[in-house]
Amino acid sequence: MASTDPPSGTSTPLDSAASSLGGNSLTSSLLRAKPYRFATQCATVDNPDPSHKDQHGSSSVPIYQTATFKGMGGQYDYTRSGNPTRSHLEHHIAKISSARHAFAVTSGMGALDVIFRLLKPGDSIIAGNDLYGGSNRLLTYLKVHNGIKVHHLDTTKPSTLLPVLTNPEQNVTMVLLETPTNPLLQIADIAAISAMVHQHKPEAIIVVDNTMMSPYLQRPLEHGADVVYDSGTKYLSGHHDLMAGVICCNREDLAKGIAFTINSIGNGLSPFDSFLLLRGVKTLALRLDKQQATSHLVAKYLHDLGFKVNYPGLPGHPGKEIHDRLASGAGAVLSFETKDKALSERIVGAARLWGISVSFGCINSLISMPCLMSHASIDPKVRKERNLPEDLIRLCVGIEDPEDLIDDLEAALLEAGAVRVVDEAGSRAKLERVRTAEETEEEDVEVKVEGEVESLIVSAPGKVILFGEHAVVHGITAIAGSVDLRCYALAESRQDGKVSLVLPDFDFEATWDIASLPWDQVTSSAKAPRPESTPDQSFVDVLAQKVVRGVDPKVVQSEIAFLYLYMSLSEHKRPSQTFTIRSALPIGAGLGSSAAYSVCISSALLYTHSHLPLPPSTSSAHEGRRAITPEQANVVNAWAFTAEKIIHGTPSGVDNTVASLGGAIAFTKAVKGREGGLDGLHGFKSIRFLLTDTKVSRDTKTLVAGVARRKLEEPDLVNPILKSIQAISDEARRCLTDSDMSRSTQLSTLEKLIDENHSHLVSLGVGHASLEAVKAKTGEQPWGLHTKLTGAGGGGCAVTIIPDDFSESSLTDLKAALADAGFETYETSVGGSGFGLLSTSRNASSVVEGEGGAEKTVLPDVARFRGAAAAELAAWAEGEKGWAFV
Numbered sequence: 112m113a114s115t116d117p118p119s120g121t122s123t124p125l126d127s128a129a130s131s132l133g134g135n136s137l138t139s140s141l142l143r144a145k146p147y148r149f150a151t152q153c154a155t156v157d158n159p160d161p162s163h164k165d166q167h168g169s170s171s172v173p174i175y176q177t178a179t180f181k182g183m184g185g186q187y188d189y190t191r192s193g194n195p196t197r198s199h200l201e202h203h204i205a206k207i208s209s210a211r212h213a214f215a216v217t218s219g220m221g222a223l224d225v226i227f228r229l230l231k232p233g234d235s236i237i238a239g240n241d242l243y244g245g246s247n248r249l250l251t252y253l254k255v256h257n258g259i260k261v262h263h264l265d266t267t268k269p270s271t272l273l274p275v276l277t278n279p280e281q282n283v284t285m286v287l288l289e290t291p292t293n294p295l296l297q298i299a300d301i302a303a304i305s306a307m308v309h310q311h312k313p314e315a316i317i318v319v320d321n322t323m324m325s326p327y328l329q330r331p332l333e334h335g336a337d338v339v340y341d342s343g344t345k346y347l348s349g350h351h352d353l354m355a356g357v358i359c360c361n362r363e364d365l366a367k368g369i370a371f372t373i374n375s376i377g378n379g380l381s382p383f384d385s386f387l388l389l390r391g392v393k394t395l396a397l398r399l400d401k402q403q404a405t406s407h408l409v410a411k412y413l414h415d416l417g418f419k420v421n422y423p424g425l426p427g428h429p430g431k432e433i434h435d436r437l438a439s440g441a442g443a444v445l446s447f448e449t450k451d452k453a454l455s456e457r458i459v460g461a462a463r464l465w466g467i468s469v470s471f472g473c474i475n476s477l478i479s480m481p482c483l484m485s486h487a488s489i490d491p492k493v494r495k496e497r498n499l500p501e502d503l504i505r506l507c508v509g510i511e512d513p514e515d516l517i518d519d520l521e522a523a524l525l526e527a528g529a530v531r532v533v534d535e536a537g538s539r540a541k542l543e544r545v546r547t548a549e550e551t552e553e554e555d556v557e558v559k560v561e562g563e564v565e566s567l568i569v570s571a572p573g574k575v576i577l578f579g580e581h582a583v584v585h586g587i588t589a590i591a592g593s594v595d596l597r598c599y600a601l602a603e604s605r606q607d608g609k610v611s612l613v614l615p616d617f618d619f620e621a622t623w624d625i626a627s628l629p630w631d632q633v634t635s636s637a638k639a640p641r642p643e644s645t646p647d648q649s650f651v652d653v654l655a656q657k658v659v660r661g662v663d664p665k666v667v668q669s670e671i672a673f674l675y676l677y678m679s680l681s682e683h684k685r686p687s688q689t690f691t692i693r694s695a696l697p698i699g700a701g702l703g704s705s706a707a708y709s710v711c712i713s714s715a716l717l718y719t720h721s722h723l724p725l726p727p728s729t730s731s732a733h734e735g736r737r738a739i740t741p742e743q744a745n746v747v748n749a750w751a752f753t754a755e756k757i758i759h760g761t762p763s764g765v766d767n768t769v770a771s772l773g774g775a776i777a778f779t780k781a782v783k784g785r786e787g788g789l790d791g792l793h794g795f796k797s798i799r800f801l802l803t804d805t806k807v808s809r810d811t812k813t814l815v816a817g818v819a820r821r822k823l824e825e826p827d828l829v830n831p832i833l834k835s836i837q838a839i840s841d842e843a844r845r846c847l848t849d850s851d852m853s854r855s856t857q858l859s860t861l862e863k864l865i866d867e868n869h870s871h872l873v874s875l876g877v878g879h880a881s882l883e884a885v886k887a888k889t890g891e892q893p894w895g896l897h898t899k900l901t902g903a904g905g906g907g908c909a910v911t912i913i914p915d916d917f918s919e920s921s922l923t924d925l926k927a928a929l930a931d932a933g934f935e936t937y938e939t940s941v942g943g944s945g946f947g948l949l950s951t952s953r954n955a956s957s958v959v960e961g962e963g964g965a966e967k968t969v970l971p972d973v974a975r976f977r978g979a980a981a982a983e984l985a986a987w988a989e990g991e992k993g994w995a996f997v
């Protein structure tokens with residue numbers, strides 16, 4: 112193993128004496144202090160031990176072709192444990208890889224095996240679903256023989272890792288990334304994934320296979336990875352005349368473990384191969400520059416002919432933006448599809464200059480079919496599941512003349528019948544790709560176009576604060592629960608390059624040209640997988656100033672939140688969609704309508720933009736409960752919180768959490784160094800409430816500020832009230848979660864707490880005559896019910912608990928009496944499901960028994976959804992089967 116000190120000529124700070132010199136000396140000192148560029152670093156091999164001089168001054172590192180070393184207590188004793196030629200190589204590799212430690216072993220797979228030995232039985236590893244066949248084979252071995260759980264996930268979408276990462280039953284200790292992947296050249300955001308993994312699983316190690324890029328183009332340790340390995344057989348050596356693997360890391364503990372394994376199993380690189388590899392590395396930059404330049408030409412050539420080409424250097428590559436951030440070039444491997452396996456075989460067979468061979472990185476150009484060669488060890492069924500096309504051709508571009516390479520490829524394409532000549536004039540005949548018979552057939556029947564996304568309906572509940580409003584601002588616990596008045600969003604795909612937001616309840620509709628949206632404003636902080644804790648204000652400002660169409664401030668905020676999430680979650684697909692959003696919740700009545708809206712847009716976008724996998728479809732409402740995992744709900748909640756922040760500035764997070772997760776929660780805000788927290792209250796049966804909207808509008812900000820001012824001016828009055836409210840919330844929490852408490856005791860306890868909390872709120876100055884009127888009416892005989900204001904007070908809504916045995920006729924009478932007094936009532940229950948999802952696609956919609964027992968697929972009645980009055984939406988949703996809920 113080798114550890115690096117700053118390489119000579121790389122970063123020596125100017126000493127003070129030099130800086131005091133003038134003229135030539137200063138200029139020369141400055142020049143000497145400049146770090147060497149990569150190509151120079153490659154070509155200059157420093158001695159790992161600067162005090163050691165070769166006795167003959169050899170220009171090239173000698174091959175210490177010896178198994179043993181004489182004497183005792185010296186640096187080397189046995190070549191398995193260490194060898195001077197290998198040390199030189201390892202030192203050199205560490206230097207060019209931004210690494211403190213480097214190790215050279217006998218192959219790339221040998222390197223991965225050494226790294227995998229950091230795992231223990233019971234550990235889980237996350238790896239990509241597009242990865243080198245040999246890595247897949249070794250992972251399968253670990254799964255079958257070593258008790259290690261392996262999760263193959265789509266690493267191009269970091270959010271898909273979250274459910275496994277945050278699952279307490281999965282002890283994820285390693286995440287293995289390839290980027291670009293082999294053979295589909297897909298991009299994984301090393302920086303985003305490393306940050307996410309380190310946040311959720313600080314003990315997990317991010318390992319990156321950097322073979323495709325080599326340290327010249329990408330140095331993953333600089334982006335947060337913990338361990339990087341390369342098959343040295345490829346670009347590092349460059350000539351396909353040796354097998355080698357290298358491992359780099361910065362962490363001492365990992366370096367120790369790796370060194371121990373290499374010495375124990377004895378797969379350190381031999382002296383002769385170390386010499387050869389060191390020689391190859393010297394020309395790495397030179398070779399790759401040439402290979403990469405030609406790769407761009409070849410990729411463009413194939414793309415222009417009409418083939419689907421995978422190469423991150425092509426403008427339309429879906430991961431290009433991320434790749435350009437991580438790496439300084441697209442590399443020299445590309446793959447393309449012909450849509451016909453036999454045709455691909457003919458092309459490969461017809462190539463002459465392109466040698467049919469596995470591997471890549473050689474100065475000679477190679478052509479291969481991954482499914483028959485490098486990835487043949489992956490079960491064909493698994494290859495199919497992972498969308499690895501059997502017809503895929505991989506090209507590894509060498510240093511030959513680009514014209515010769517393109518000529519040879521063109522000849523092979525023509526001979527195989529993959530292209531035909533359409534115009535022979537000019538120095539190069541004009542060709543076009545011949546569509547396969549299957550493709551032409553498919554085009555006739557295929558209705559789904561590329562870029563189309565799933566259409567679906569989502570819904571999210573509103574919330575009611577049962578206890579602790581206002582006091583929550585001052586660090587007192589609030590208890591809030593979901594209400595079964597919900598917001599609904601229908602997301603439909605279209606194909607005209609436009610996106611629409613339709614809010615029928617506001618009589619609002621806007622359509623934007625997707626291409627004309629300000630995409631340059633979507634900074635990495637605003638992007639998936641997880642939103643930043645604060646929305647990007649300059650992005651919000653641009654949307655507000657240049658893009659939104661509405662006039663009503665509520666509509667404007669909803670538009671901005673929608674566009675912010677749509678653009679942040681679009682990544683490169685930018686799908687054409689229409690979002691129609693309806694709400695059964697009264698707007699601005701303190702029932703969390705904006706949070707329900709935020710959860711609807713967040714979930715609809717996360718699912719239709721494939722950041723989250725759709726839950727399995729279900730045929731009954733009951734089966735759908737808990738079909739959406741809490742991990743997915745947390746991702747939805749995080750983006751909904753961003754939308755809430757855009758709409759409200761600094762919301763507490765209670766509303767969106769209840770709208771995402773459902774049930775009830777106890778929320779305590781962190782105040783003055785005291786820790787806050789948010790706990791789900793589990794195990795209580797939903798409770799019926801009557802919500803009464805007084806229709807008296809009020810300004811929440813003014814009411815909150817009023818309580819704060821009173822607290823400052825009259826601390827002796829306000830502080831004891833806050834203390835009592837804390838006691839009320841504590842008792843409510845115990846009562847709601849005590850499974851031994853009888854239902855009647857539970858309800859009567861809540862009634863008592865409702866009365867107490869209401870009188871405290873009145874003392875805090877947030878009562879209102881209209882609320883007192885509701886309280887008095889509901890408390891009258893024969894009803895005798897208990898009511899409190901909910902939310903900001905000063906008008907808005909009151910909440911009345913309805914005992915289980917309260918008769919329907921009494922309820923009808925009460926509602927009529929309240930309506931006569933000018934109030935609007937909503938019957939609801941508290942503590943139901945969080946957000947729900949109903950797929951409208953052909954495959955995932957519900958299947959019911961039709962005439963004669965035959966099964967038929969029933970699509971949701973979207974026309975009814977659009978046309979129903981707000982009060983009828985719940986009945987419409989009830990009638991639709993196949994909902995999945997949190």
Ligand SMILES: N[C@@H](CCSC[C@H](N)C(=O)O)C(=O)O
Pocket residue numbers: 243245293342469470471484485486488
């Ligand atoms: N028969 C070998 C195939 C090696 S493929 C080598 C290389 N990593 C590539 O992607 O071409 C095996 O089964 O491992």
